Amino acid sequence: MKEIDFSKLIVTLVQPLVQEPSAITVTERDTERYREYVLDVAATDVGRVIGRQGHVASALRTVVEGARNKHINAKKIRLVINDHRH
Structure with missing residues (x-):
């Protein structure tokens, strides 16, 4: 099996x-425990990506982590949504 392009999956x-x-950007960075993907969207779209009480963000994280092949990708996938308000 081949490795999934998580950046492309997140954008899709x-x-x-x-x-x-057009304002969507995904930056990949490796930490000791995780392969993190930082999602940046326009400031006006942050609420749409997070959703009420974080339900949309939680669903996105579930799909992205579920796409990981545990045999190929030893590190867990972590989706970080950059909130421009902070």
């Missing part, structure tokens, strides 16, 4: 949710 999942799809 987020594009239908936002009003400014």
Whole structure:
């Protein structure tokens, strides 16, 4: 099995949710325990990606982590949504 391009997967999942799809950027970084993907969207779209009480963000994280092949990707996948308010 081949390794999944998680950046492309995240962009594909987020594009239908936002009003400014051209503002979507995904940055990958490795930590000791995780392979983190930092999602940046337009400031006006952050609420759409997070959802009420974080339900959309939780669903996105579940899908992205579920796509990981545990045999190929030893590190867990972590999706970080950059909230421009903080």
